[in-house]
Amino acid sequence: MPEFEPKIVAFCCRYCAYTAADLAGSMRLQYSPNIRVVEMPCSGTIEHGLILNAFEKGVDGVYIAGCNLGDCHFLKGNVRAIKRVAAVKKILDEIGLGGQRLEFFHIPASEGTKFAKVANEMTERIRQLGPSPLNKNAAGNAQKEGGQTV
Amino acid sequence: MIVAQQKPISEIAQMISDCKKVLFLGCAGCVTVCLSGGEKETDVLASAIRIKRTLENNPLEATTFTCTRQCDPEYIAGIDNLVKDVDAIVSLACGVGVQYLAERFMDKWVVPAMDTKFAGGSVVHGLWEEKCGLCGECILHRTGGICPIIRCSKSILNGPCGGSQYGKCEINKDIDCAWQLIYDRMKALGKLDKLMEIQPLKDWSKSRDGGPRKSIREDVMIDE
Ligand code: SF4
Ligand code: SF4
Numbered sequence: 001m002p003e004f005e006p007k008i009v010a011f012c013c014r015y016c017a018y019t020a021a022d023l024a025g026s027m028r029l030q031y032s033p034n035i036r037v038v039e040m041p042c043s044g045t046i047e048h049g050l051i052l053n054a055f056e057k058g059v060d061g062v063y064i065a066g067c068n069l070g071d072c073h074f075l076k077g078n079v080r081a082i083k084r085v086a087a088v089k090k091i092l093d094e095i096g097l098g099g100q101r102l103e104f105f106h107i108p109a110s111e112g113t114k115f116a117k118v119a120n121e122m123t124e125r126i127r128q129l130g131p132s133p134l135n136k137n138a139a140g141n142a143q144k145e146g147g148q149t150v
Numbered sequence: 151m152i153v154a155q156q157k158p159i160s161e162i163a164q165m166i167s168d169c170k171k172v173l174f175l176g177c178a179g180c181v182t183v184c185l186s187g188g189e190k191e192t193d194v195l196a197s198a199i200r201i202k203r204t205l206e207n208n209p210l211e212a213t214t215f216t217c218t219r220q221c222d223p224e225y226i227a228g229i230d231n232l233v234k235d236v237d238a239i240v241s242l243a244c245g246v247g248v249q250y251l252a253e254r255f256m257d258k259w260v261v262p263a264m265d266t267k268f269a270g271g272s273v274v275h276g277l278w279e280e281k282c283g284l285c286g287e288c289i290l291h292r293t294g295g296i297c298p299i300i301r302c303s304k305s306i307l308n309g310p311c312g313g314s315q316y317g318k319c320e321i322n323k324d325i326d327c328a329w330q331l332i333y334d335r336m337k338a339l340g341k342l343d344k345l346m347e348i349q350p351l352k353d354w355s356k357s358r359d360g361g362p363r364k365s366i367r368e369d370v371m372i373d374e
Binding site: 047048049052053055056091094095096097133134 | 158159160190193194197198199200201202204205206
């Protein structure tokens with residue numbers, strides 16, 4: 001049986017992590033193909049419901065990436081995102097899916113290397129946790145997922 | 151506003167564990183303002199319980215809707231079609247809304263997602279505090295706009311008690327002594343003499359002690 005390839009959604013602030021993703025590309029850095037990047041106007045636009053929705057749809061992991069503390073384009077969006085992520089982690093623990101499947105990271109626009117590192121780290125973490133019980137296509141998805149961008 | 155807090159998810163899930171199809175019903179009134187039972191919270195709760203049930207191999211079909219107000223018959227009349235084929239309604243309104251639903255939908259299992267806490271307001275975004283004890287006969291004009299019924303731990307009418315220390319109430323050093331606040335405000339207003347008047351015994355029959363209350367305005371009633 002092929003190795004489990006997690007499907008992970010990364011909600012990335014356009015002023016930092018999303019730009020860092022671009023930079024990682026320009027730097028020709030290799031990073032995990034398991035990440036699906038969603039561009040956000042600010043990490044603070046993330047909502048509890050949106051995260052839960054992604055899990056309901058069967059993704060194995062989710063992370064929100066925002067600017068360093070003090071660097072938010074909208075002053076406090078990242079602080080709010082951190083609090084919301086903590087609240088949703090609690091919900092995930094309470095309902096048995098597990099808060100470790102969700103994380104917040106600071107990824108400044110200038111750090112393409114960190115973007116790649118976080119993508120790899122999160123993929124490894126979720127691989128260890130195994131597929132989400134809500135992921136109906138988990139078994140044998142290795143080839144299907146590998147390297148694709150859709 | 152009425153301030154309510156959501157119960158733990160596991161408790162709410164337990165109430166509907168044998169139901170297959172459930173309507174999660176939010177309220178766009180007070181509980182939206184105190185961020186506990188509005189549209190967003192309703193979607194989050196439904197989603198969380200759906201996931202929980204899937205993990206338990208007992209899938210739940212959960213729909214959501216948010217009424218303008220659950221404490222007004224005209225607004226819950228509009229949801230008859232949503233209620234028709236569900237096994238239960240989880241109400242995210244205060245206890246009033248839950249009861250209006252239970253009365254209208256006699257054959258439905260209606261359960262509360264909230265613990266209704268108090269009548270109060272917000273201090274800052276995310277923090278609410280109790281301000282009124284709904285006593286039925288307001289005396290704020292005698293107490294500088296600070297309610298001793300609910301903000302004094304002993305509901306003393308001629309305070310403070312002997313436990314008032316450095317402006318704090320004796321039951322907890324984080325709670326302001328309401329009577330100290332009343333004194334300070336009356337002093338600032340130059341109305342300390344008013345505090346010398348002994349407050350008469352309060353007629354508690356106008357409060358809950360008189361049984362469930364009604365409020366009537368004949369002039370706005372529509373004759374059938
Ligand atoms: S005196 Fe009675 S009505 Fe007035 S604020 Fe206090 S509890 Fe409420
Ligand atoms: S210390 Fe003040 S608030 Fe506390 S019970 Fe006494 S009078 Fe009331």
